[in-house]
Amino acid sequence: MRGKFISLEGMDGAGKSSHIDTIITTLERRGIEVVSTREPGGTGLGEKLRELLLHESMHAETEALLMFAARREHIAQLILPALERGAWVVSDRFTDASFAYQCGGRGVDHNKMAILEQWVQQDLQPDLTLLFDVPVETSVQRLAAARTPDKFERESHEFFRKIRNAYLDRAKEFPHRFRLIDGNRALEIVSADVVEIMSTFAR
Numbered sequence: 001m002r003g004k005f006i007s008l009e010g011m012d013g014a015g016k017s018s019h020i021d022t023i024i025t026t027l028e029r030r031g032i033e034v035v036s037t038r039e040p041g042g043t044g045l046g047e048k049l050r051e052l053l054l055h056e057s058m059h060a061e062t063e064a065l066l067m068f069a070a071r072r073e074h075i076a077q078l079i080l081p082a083l084e085r086g087a088w089v090v091s092d093r094f095t096d097a098s099f100a101y102q103c104g105g106r107g108v109d110h111n112k113m114a115i116l117e118q119w120v121q122q123d124l125q126p127d128l129t130l131l132f133d134v135p136v137e138t139s140v141q142r143l144a145a146a147r148t149p150d151k152f153e154r155e156s157h158e159f160f161r162k163i164r165n166a167y168l169d170r171a172k173e174f175p176h177r178f179r180l181i182d183g184n185r186a187l188e189i190v191s192a193d194v195v196e197i198m199s200t201f202a203r
Contacts, residue, residue: 003033003083004201005124007094010132011163012153013139015183016092019132019194023090026198035082038092040067042074054150060106067098068116075124094126096170101152104166105159128201130194131171132183136160 006023008016024034040050049070053063071094082089095117102108134142136157143153171178179197183190 001086003086003088004127005079005083006088006090006201007096007126007129008090008092008132009094009096009100009129009167010134010183011100011136011139011160011167013142014132014134015142015187015190016130016132018187019130019191020090020092022191022194023130023198026195027088027090027202030202032202033087035078035087035089036092037074037078037089039074039094039097040070042070042079042091043077045073046070054152057151060102060108061112063106064098064102064108064113064116067102068120071095071098072120075121080124091126094129095121096129096131096167099170100163100166104162104169105152105155125174126177128197129171129174129178130181130197131167131178132181132190133164133167134183136164138184139164 008020008023010016020036024036027034039046040053041047049066052058053066053070058066079089079091098117099110099113103110103113139160140157143149168180171180181190181193181197
């Protein structure tokens, strides 16, 4: 039986990465093999491209193309093989992030992104997407207290506002696979929500 594909989304500082271990543990307790990965990255080539994407200045369309180059390798080398052998894949970001960051934040044409999505993914989409949502002010405050920021994390409040709106629009467009999670709450409360969602999904 083919495995399930789960993605975690949200702007920087939304707290999504804090719940990956909770998701993995919840699934593994049900006897499910879990492959945890991230974007950009997930493969040797993808991790090299990640360094460029997070730290090098470039044209917005170049950024989008490199994201999808890394994604194509990610799908071919890791995601599809895992799904086909029955494992469940949990990815910290997938294509919704490109629509949020490159279309929403950078202003790349939505139609161009849709063409890339179809070319690179064909019919592959996550079975479930957890969107962790926080106000822009919360995101900025959390980033200020975190590690040395990458180029995305150094962007303006307006950039993050556009990203958040793009994510919310994407969730409205695909309500069948999105679960919106209020990340502006205590960690243990958000974690309880995540466990409930995953427990229901894995039945």
